[in-house]
Amino acid sequence: MTTRRGVLAAASFALAAPALAQTRQVRLIVSFPPGGSTDILARLVAPVMERHLNATLIVENRGGANGAVGMGALAQAAPDGSTFALDAGGAATNPHLMRGLGFDYATAFAPVTRMTILPALLVVRSEAPQQDFAQFLAHMRANPGRESYGSSGVGTGSHLASALLMRRAGLEATHVPFRGGADQLTALRRGDTLFTFSTIPTIAGGIRDGAIRPLAASTPDRASAYPDVPTVAESGFPGFGVYDFHALYAPAGTPAEHVERMAAAGMAAMRTEELRGRFSQLGLEPAAEGTAAFTQFLSQQRDRMGALIREEGIRLEG
Structure with a gap:
């Protein structure tokens, strides 16, 4: 047994x-x-x-x-x-x-x-005269179609956030797609584009060294890493959120x-x-x-x- x-x-x-x-x-x-x-x-x-x-x-x-x-x-x-x-x-x-x-x-x-x-932040290079989101909007409205924005590719979050902002604010700008976040940021820092939305890991170094300036966040709530940066939604565009x-x-x-x-x-x-x-x-x-x-x-x-x-x-x- x-x-x-x-x-x-x-x-x-x-x-x-x-x-x-x-x-x-x-x-x-x-x-x-x-x-x-x-x-x-x-x-x-x-x-x-x-x-x-x-x-x-x-x-x-x-x-x-x-x-x-x-x-x-x-x-x-x-x-x-x-x-x-x-x-x-x-x-x-x-x-x-x-x-x-x-x-x-x-x-x-x-x-x-x-x-x-x-989250993504709308950023400009530090040499740009726009100090905040309101000045950015004023500049874009005064220069319809004369500025360009970069993205990390067609249909990416950085592209869609910019496209939605252009639509909601009634702005015109030329989209310049790049192969990825690194090229997107290089073009911004050179002045080839005026602005871009980019995720925080890509731009944190540029913000720390003063090369780029954050103006607004794409998320419904402020990014915890940059609590002083207002959101697009609270800056006159309720419901905005692309991330x-x-x-x-x-x-x-x-x-x-x-x-x-x-x-x-x-x-x-x-x-x-x-x-x-x-x-x-x-x-x-x-x-x-x-x-x-x-x-x-x-x-x-x-x-x-x-x-x-x-x-x-x-x-x-x-």
Whole structure:
């Protein structure tokens, strides 16, 4: 009898072992290359999330096409709770800008939780005479069509924030897209463009050394890293808010218990006190929220960005 029980126990353990192995590792696709804010966020929160999940997070960078490459990999993953993705604001804009992706942003994924808001600041170079947002508006109104603004690419948050401001304020300016934030900032500092919206990690050094001057924030609330900089919304344009965000997603069809467990881990990480200083340094505003709230936010953000993209006739180049 003892031998028989031992054989049965061993058989039961052998059958359970694969299931246990699946729950001990979770693949986290990061839809941007190493070194950027999305990647840094993933590696900051991974240890905290691992403790809550009782699992090892395997971070896998799959950058390209404003996050679409990584999200494409997620769309092909099995919906068994073993694979998730951390993406940025492209989840709200890419559906309106890209065709032939091989997946539908609206149906291929299960929203898990929003992690951050990534504010952008409207900045000019320090030599520019505009000392504040009111002077900037006055200058633009006095010089319709004579100034230009840079962005990190067509359809990016920096482009859309500027396009929305031009529309809301009745201003005219020429859009100059660049390959990324570094080129966008170089052009501003040279005086090739008058202004740009840029995320805080890209411009913090220029603000510190006095090379550029922040005039307004793109978010509904002031950026915690620059509390003295007013928002566009409070400066005469209520409701203005264009910004990137980081969020977790699962493949569509992932069981609700896996989604909720990952959401709880993500929210716990964003509420961890010892990480708040690093979030502030990176210009990330924690925005931990449950799955239902995030799903509603994402739907509203897609509708809002889609309307702006259509109104402005924005198309990807090439």
